[in-house]
Amino acid sequence: MKTKILVTGGTGYIGSHTAVSLIESGYEVVLIDNLSNSSKETVVGIQEITGTKPKLEVVDLTYKKQCADVFAKHNDAKGLIHFAALKAVGESVKRPLQYYYNNLSSLMNTLECTVDNQINNFIFSSSATVYGKPDNVPISEDFEMKRPFSPYGNSKKIAEEIMEDFIVSNDSLSIISLRYFNPIGAHESGIIGELPTGTPNNLMPYITQVAAGVREKLLVFGNDYPTRDGTPIRDYIHVVDLAEAHLKALKRLLDRENEKTMEVFNLGSGKGYTVLEIIHAFEKVSGKQLNYEVTARREGDVPELISLPDLANIKLQWKAKRDLSEMVKSAWEWEKKIRTKVNGE
Ligand code: NAD
Ligand code: UD1
Numbered sequence: 546m547k548t549k550i551l552v553t554g555g556t557g558y559i560g561s562h563t564a565v566s567l568i569e570s571g572y573e574v575v576l577i578d579n580l581s582n583s584s585k586e587t588v589v590g591i592q593e594i595t596g597t598k599p600k601l602e603v604v605d606l607t608y609k610k611q612c613a614d615v616f617a618k619h620n621d622a623k624g625l626i627h628f629a630a631l632k633a634v635g636e637s638v639k640r641p642l643q644y645y646y647n648n649l650s651s652l653m654n655t656l657e658c659t660v661d662n663q664i665n666n667f668i669f670s671s672s673a674t675v676y677g678k679p680d681n682v683p684i685s686e687d688f689e690m691k692r693p694f695s696p697y698g699n700s701k702k703i704a705e706e707i708m709e710d711f712i713v714s715n716d717s718l719s720i721i722s723l724r725y726f727n728p729i730g731a732h733e734s735g736i737i738g739e740l741p742t743g744t745p746n747n748l749m750p751y752i753t754q755v756a757a758g759v760r761e762k763l764l765v766f767g768n769d770y771p772t773r774d775g776t777p778i779r780d781y782i783h784v785v786d787l788a789e790a791h792l793k794a795l796k797r798l799l800d801r802e803n804e805k806t807m808e809v810f811n812l813g814s815g816k817g818y819t820v821l822e823i824i825h826a827f828e829k830v831s832g833k834q835l836n837y838e839v840t841a842r843r844e845g846d847v848p849e850l851i852s853l854p855d856l857a858n859i860k861l862q863w864k865a866k867r868d869l870s871e872m873v874k875s876a877w878e879w880e881k882k883i884r885t886k887v888n889g890e
Contacts, residue, residue: 547572548799549573549575549619549623550574551575551616551626551664552575552626552628553578553626553628553629553651553655554630555575556576556583556584557578557583557587557628557629558728558738559784561583562737562787565591565732565737568597570792575602575619575622576588576602577601577604577629578603579604579605579606581631582632584740585603593736594732594734607650609654609657612651612654612655612657612658613658613661616661620662620663623666623799625655625666625667626670626795627667629655630648630670631697634697635695637697637698641696645699649704649707652669652707656707656708656711656718660715660717660718666718667720668722668795669704669720669722669723670723671701671704671724673727674698674702675702676688677698678691678847682849683815683853684811686809686856694844694845705722708807709807712807719798720806720807722810723812724809724812724852725813726780727782728784728787729782729873730783730872730876731784731878732879733875733878735879735881738784738879738882740883744760748779748823750876753879753880754880755835755837756831756833756880757884759884765838765840766840766842766843770842770849772819774822775819777819777846777847777848777849780852781814782813782814782865782872783871783875785867786867790812793861793862793863811852813865815854817851826869826870830873
């Protein structure tokens, strides 16, 4: 019998790539999603890649009863990966309560349902945003969590604090919180990838949309930072590498190798690239010249975020393997595929 794993937010960007890795590693996967930022078509994509169609439960996890019912139905699951959340930083500034409500009530319901059904192995999607503006880089897990610059980011910091408190009185539960740096790219098949709704906030989908002719030009937010070319440095990580890290974290929990009931790991490559380096990497891979212009800094941006991924390298035996050109190439292949679909070609 296959080990059943619940994946909330499973039709989303990172959830769908993780579902593929889980299925390919022999797990039975149940996706739980309210489809607020994804489509059930993703299930077809996952089937196309893996040959297996995962079950999709359309559930809004902010509703306790819906959550309880779906968990009771799948109480033979051995673990859960909680991706479900709203993630648009700018929108969270405009609608903070919606973000706190959605991200925290769905977390609290999911935690409670997990324990009520003795599922006991819980992996959480956190973010490098919990470090706020760090005093230096690279950032290790013992750096202080600082107040993030957005309600979205703060919902991740509060989520980690909620889990720390919850675990104290629920000692059957084990949690791994994974702090992602900047996930980009798509599955090599070009069948699944990131589907930003409206204008993308993030650099990579913005670049690919400009190159595809959907947007006129990329605005580079500031070139007066104290970095090698004046643009901010980030630690970009291929989404498939990220997916594979979830498998390692899950295995650690299932094999009872965790050293504490709640562990935290950075997921990054440990390498940093500036915005201009990303643009140039894209131009090289795509053979296209990108229309861009330097403009003012974006509020809340920090000069440099680079992970120290040693803990994940050692304890999870995981390392980011895919390089920048693979990240950029897969993002571009995915963009071209979506455009072909949208244009009905
Ligand atoms: P995504 O929006 O593609 O996926 C999230 C999924 O959660 C969506 O399919 C959405 O429909 C679902 N969802 C939202 N609220 C829900 C609810 N109340 N009930 C059920 N389903 C709900 O986002 P993603 O990029 O795949 O991110 C996955 C997780 O990783 C999120 O928690 C996000 O905050 C975190 N994260 C993402 C990034 C990134 O750059 N993409 C970086 C750091 C952390
Ligand atoms: C952003 C969020 C972060 C979130 C992460 C993943 C902010 C301040 N931070 O990280 O909380 O966890 O996304 O969703 O929003 N850039 C441009 N032009 C653009 C877009 C981006 O120059 O049109 C630059 C930014 O200034 C930044 C870099 O590209 O230096 C990366 O930006 P982005 O992809 O938005 O990621 P972060 O800002 O690192």
